[in-house]
Amino acid sequence: xxxxxxxxxxxxxxxxxxxxxxxxxxxxxxxxxxxxxxxxxxxxxxxxxxxxxxxxxxxxxxxxxxx
Numbered sequence: 001x002x003x004x005x006x007x008x009x010x011x012x013x014x015x016x017x018x019x020x021x022x023x024x025x026x027x028x029x030x031x032x033x034x035x036x037x038x039x040x041x042x043x044x045x046x047x048x049x050x051x052x053x054x055x056x057x058x059x060x061x062x063x064x065x066x067x
Contacts, residue, residue: 015046015053033059 011026020043028037032052045054047063054060 011040013046013053015048015051017048020046029053031055031059033063 009027011029012024014021028039031038038055045060
């Protein structure tokens with residue numbers, strides 16, 4: 001379920017090649033493919049070029065294969 005950008009707890013991050021920068025602190029980000037919440041502590045997949053987070057390698061592969 002996609003959440004509104006102003007939802008309390010939603011973090012805003014700037015994704016970099018090997019890490020990310022916290023722009024606005026929060027508890028989670030939203031997966032760009034599935035729309036599910038990803039707790040920041042579990043965030044392991046993202047695209048620097050697209051500035052998107054992914055829940056798992058499966059979602060990351062789907063996103064990157066649709067380029």
